[in-house]
Amino acid sequence: MKTIKIGLIGFGTIGCGVVKILQDNRNIIKDRLGASVDIVKIADLDITTDRGVKVDPSLLTTDVNEVLDHPDIDIVVELMGGYEPARSFILKAIENKKHVVTANKALLAVHGDEVFAAAGKNNVGVGFEASVGGAIPIIRSIKEAFVANQIQAIEGIMNGTANYILSKMSDGDHDFDTVLKEAQDKGYAEADPTFDIEGIDSAHKIAVLTRLAYGTPVSLDDIYVQGISSISSLDIKCAHEFGYRIKLLAISKFDGKAIDIRVHPAMIPEDKPMANVNGVLNAIMVCDDLMEENILVGHGAGALPTGSAVVADVVEIARNMISGAQDRVPPQSFQTSSIRNIPLKDISQIEGEYYLRFWVLDKPGVLSQISGILGNHDISIESVIQRIKDDNREGVPLVMMSHNAKEKNIQAALKEINHMEEVFGKTVLIRVEK
Amino acid sequence: MKTIKIGLIGFGTIGCGVVKILQDNRNIIKDRLGASVDIVKIADLDITTDRGVKVDPSLLTTDVNEVLDHPDIDIVVELMGGYEPARSFILKAIENKKHVVTANKALLAVHGDEVFAAAGKNNVGVGFEASVGGAIPIIRSIKEAFVANQIQAIEGIMNGTANYILSKMSDGDHDFDTVLKEAQDKGYAEADPTFDIEGIDSAHKIAVLTRLAYGTPVSLDDIYVQGISSISSLDIKCAHEFGYRIKLLAISKFDGKAIDIRVHPAMIPEDKPMANVNGVLNAIMVCDDLMEENILVGHGAGALPTGSAVVADVVEIARNMISGAQDRVPPQSFQTSSIRNIPLKDISQIEGEYYLRFWVLDKPGVLSQISGILGNHDISIESVIQRIKDDNREGVPLVMMSHNAKEKNIQAALKEINHMEEVFGKTVLIRVEK
Numbered sequence: 001m002k003t004i005k006i007g008l009i010g011f012g013t014i015g016c017g018v019v020k021i022l023q024d025n026r027n028i029i030k031d032r033l034g035a036s037v038d039i040v041k042i043a044d045l046d047i048t049t050d051r052g053v054k055v056d057p058s059l060l061t062t063d064v065n066e067v068l069d070h071p072d073i074d075i076v077v078e079l080m081g082g083y084e085p086a087r088s089f090i091l092k093a094i095e096n097k098k099h100v101v102t103a104n105k106a107l108l109a110v111h112g113d114e115v116f117a118a119a120g121k122n123n124v125g126v127g128f129e130a131s132v133g134g135a136i137p138i139i140r141s142i143k144e145a146f147v148a149n150q151i152q153a154i155e156g157i158m159n160g161t162a163n164y165i166l167s168k169m170s171d172g173d174h175d176f177d178t179v180l181k182e183a184q185d186k187g188y189a190e191a192d193p194t195f196d197i198e199g200i201d202s203a204h205k206i207a208v209l210t211r212l213a214y215g216t217p218v219s220l221d222d223i224y225v226q227g228i229s230s231i232s233s234l235d236i237k238c239a240h241e242f243g244y245r246i247k248l249l250a251i252s253k254f255d256g257k258a259i260d261i262r263v264h265p266a267m268i269p270e271d272k273p274m275a276n277v278n279g280v281l282n283a284i285m286v287c288d289d290l291m292e293e294n295i296l297v298g299h300g301a302g303a304l305p306t307g308s309a310v311v312a313d314v315v316e317i318a319r320n321m322i323s324g325a326q327d328r329v330p331p332q333s334f335q336t337s338s339i340r341n342i343p344l345k346d347i348s349q350i351e352g353e354y355y356l357r358f359w360v361l362d363k364p365g366v367l368s369q370i371s372g373i374l375g376n377h378d379i380s381i382e383s384v385i386q387r388i389k390d391d392n393r394e395g396v397p398l399v400m401m402s403h404n405a406k407e408k409n410i411q412a413a414l415k416e417i418n419h420m421e422e423v424f425g426k427t428v429l430i431r432v433e434k
Numbered sequence: 435m436k437t438i439k440i441g442l443i444g445f446g447t448i449g450c451g452v453v454k455i456l457q458d459n460r461n462i463i464k465d466r467l468g469a470s471v472d473i474v475k476i477a478d479l480d481i482t483t484d485r486g487v488k489v490d491p492s493l494l495t496t497d498v499n500e501v502l503d504h505p506d507i508d509i510v511v512e513l514m515g516g517y518e519p520a521r522s523f524i525l526k527a528i529e530n531k532k533h534v535v536t537a538n539k540a541l542l543a544v545h546g547d548e549v550f551a552a553a554g555k556n557n558v559g560v561g562f563e564a565s566v567g568g569a570i571p572i573i574r575s576i577k578e579a580f581v582a583n584q585i586q587a588i589e590g591i592m593n594g595t596a597n598y599i600l601s602k603m604s605d606g607d608h609d610f611d612t613v614l615k616e617a618q619d620k621g622y623a624e625a626d627p628t629f630d631i632e633g634i635d636s637a638h639k640i641a642v643l644t645r646l647a648y649g650t651p652v653s654l655d656d657i658y659v660q661g662i663s664s665i666s667s668l669d670i671k672c673a674h675e676f677g678y679r680i681k682l683l684a685i686s687k688f689d690g691k692a693i694d695i696r697v698h699p700a701m702i703p704e705d706k707p708m709a710n711v712n713g714v715l716n717a718i719m720v721c722d723d724l725m726e727e728n729i730l731v732g733h734g735a736g737a738l739p740t741g742s743a744v745v746a747d748v749v750e751i752a753r754n755m756i757s758g759a760q761d762r763v764p765p766q767s768f769q770t771s772s773i774r775n776i777p778l779k780d781i782s783q784i785e786g787e788y789y790l791r792f793w794v795l796d797k798p799g800v801l802s803q804i805s806g807i808l809g810n811h812d813i814s815i816e817s818v819i820q821r822i823k824d825d826n827r828e829g830v831p832l833v834m835m836s837h838n839a840k841e842k843n844i845q846a847a848l849k850e851i852n853h854m855e856e857v858f859g860k861t862v863l864i865r866v867e868k
Contacts, residue, residue, distance in 0.1 A: 021582050021724060024723075025724075028582065028583070032764070032767060032769065032772075034764070034769045129579070135579075137571070137578075140578060145574055145746050146571075147745070148459050148463050148746060273711055273731055276707045278705075289459070290741065291569030291733050291738065292733055293732065293733075294569055294731065294732035295730070295731040297728065298728035299728075305724060305726070307724065308725050309579070312582060315582065319762050320759065324760065327757055330468070334466055338464075
């Protein structure tokens with residue numbers, strides 16, 4: 001029986017998951033692949049900490065070149081994350097004619113062009129299913145299942161930490177900081193949670209998917225990104241009252257001319273499947289001209305879910321090696337000659353319905369003044385919740401749901417309203433996605 | 435640029451969808467595949483009806499052999515459905531060394547062994563993504579994305595007609611017959627809806643998925659199948675009151691020793707994503723040792739969704755042809771040498787919670803008598819709804835939710851209860867799936 005030899009760079013959470021899967025599920029992989037997958041080397045700066053998986057100590061090395069230059073290794077699996085030195089290691093592996101599997105969305109979002117060009121030049125495969133949605137087979141589905149489809153939109157909950165926080169806030173009357181602290185204690189949020197809660201991780205992921213869906217590179221700087229740290233438990237309660245759930249969504253829509261790409265908290269009608277995707281689960285919806293919508297739901301993070309996607313990519317490359325396939329599926333989903341630069345829309349060009357939560361002085365006339373400004377900007381209001389004063393804080397919340405309106409009008413109106421003497425702090429704006 | 439030549443057998447709804455996709459999305463397919471897919475022949479008994487897609491009349495034939503024996507055709511796409519003559523046509527195509535793509539779940543559920551053996555012998559590919567879940571990429575996901583995973587359960591809403599009927603009954607106080615009639619008028623249900631509403635279509639699909647998930651053939655006769663025709667709007671209302679939705683589920687669970695495979699209406703907690711999959715949508719959940727659950731939701735039927743899965747299979751085979759891949763992925767997911775017969779569990783061996791709806795004489799003592807029988811069979815009751823008499827029918831409904839109980843005890847108890855003089859008709863039993 002043939003043996004495929006792989007080397008790992010990075011022996012952290014996902015690395016351990018991959019090692020465990022290749023050990024525990026060795027037989028099931030053989031039964032399906034018809035070959036064995038053997039780990040030949042594992043490189044990490046720390047090779048002394050006990051990580052709970054048993055590996056032959058001779059496999060471990062602190063010298064990454066023992067992986068990159070190993071003559072027997074067919075596939076290099078990069079699981080260290082971050083931009084550098086991951087980028088240099090991957091490029092070196094590719095130059096050494098090794099196939100690459102990575103879970104590194106940050107790297108692909110920023111240095112994707114360089115990595116894919118190098119892989120094409122050196123005729124090696126690049127697998128990155130694990131970079132978006134953990135165990136959710138979204139990349140494989142876009143590249144192979146929806147291959148004949150004109151994709152019109154990709155939309156999803158792509159960060160488990162943010163979804164966990166919003167779900168927990170939704171379960172009870174918990175504020176953001178309390179839930180974040182709890183998530184950190186449980187290991188669902190990192191000590192520095194910025195990438196997750198401020199939407200940057202989701203932006204990396206939607207950049208990767210946009211490239212595959214429409215055949216265009218995307219610059220991370222051009223993506224509108226807004227996180228969830230301004231969402232309060234009051235917003236979550238009001239959303240419930242209006243029949244919505246609040247989720248951090250990554251969105252990429254293509255109208256055939258330009259792409260509307262953005263990450264922000266959004267209100268989803270509560271009877272939609274995606275509104276009921278809670279906890280650390282992720283969900284990604286693909287809409288196109290043939291199948292309307294297709295939603296994939298699953299665990300977007302964790303050693304074993306993400307590890308299972310990594311191993312699936314290893315098996316895919318192994319299958320190409322064994323069956324003699326060359327360039328079977330282009331790594332960017334489109335043939336290189338068909339990739340072109342599609343312009344991106346600015347957030348000011350979109351339109352939709354909006355949730356607006358003001359904090360206002362509790363006196364007559366304020367509601368009429370705010371409605372007046374909104375009206376002047378062509379924004380009509382569908383419903384209003386005015387709360388009574390219930391704590392020591394000055395002022396009361398005033399919550400509105402708009403009818404369909406233009407983002408640029410909303411922004412102009414909010415600028416005026418935020419300057420009113422009777423309005424405290426910055427207004428919370430949440431876009432509605434139906 | 436290379437051209438892949440295909441022939442179609444069956445020019446009905448799905449056949450027209452495939453033709454339309456290959457025409458309308460010719461460029462997007464080229465951009466991704468790097469080759470053209472051309473239809474060389476289309477065989478159907480009726481080639482005169484206008485089907486709303488334009489095809490060169492010289493492509494049409496009533497003689498299936500013009501497809502099966504055509505020297506230029508690489509891939510035969512069978513879209514006529516049913517057991518025969520589809521089986522003979524597919525076997526003939528395989529014998530002629532043509533790759534085959536089919537949407538025919540009935541055929542694969544009953545004659546799968548024969549088809550896969552012939553394909554293996556003749557070294558051709560068999561694509562059947564469209565046979566289960568329409569546009570949902572469940573087959574590709576099981577074969578490729580979950581390749582390192584020990585699958586423990588597959589569970590899903592696999593019939594759009596049945597789901598449409600249950601959803602419509604759930605939306606208002608509509609009875610089964612009224613909604614079925616409406617579904618037939620709208621074209622969502624066939625004139626003879628037996629396969630869909632009695633669960634047979636779902637049984638075909640779960641048989642196909644079970645083969646792929648665990649590497650075992652399944653005989654259709656060994657699957658417990660119960661349809662939705664006994665479900666009343668009262669059951670749907672009571673389910674709501676208990677916090678559940680009723681869905682027709684196809685279930686296949688593997689505990690490492692035997693497979694529990696069945697199709698029946700089931701109660702799902704209303705806060706689960708699958709409970710909110712409504713209308714003609716399908717949803718399929720896969721559970722395994724690595725990723726817990728993964729749910730795929732999408733359109734399970736229709737010309738374009740199903741057609742998109744057919745074309746994806748055509749592209750997959752085209753990619754193998756172009757890249758020179760041989761036997762890349764075994765069509766049954768497992769290597770032939772690893773396929774073995776796994777025993778199936780009888781429904782009497784399962785246990786769980788149950789919804790029971792009796793129709794009883796409205797007199798004192800009946801509740802106590804029924805509870806007594808249930809108690810004697812080790813079944814304890816979690817909650818009871820006793821309705822007041824509200825129509826001219828004799829008796830009143832008595833609805834119970836059990837705690838965890840054994841199916842064989844439930845069946846024994848119901849046998850006794852159904853024989854009571856104070857009980858009318860057959861008790862409705864719905865299993866709870868959490």
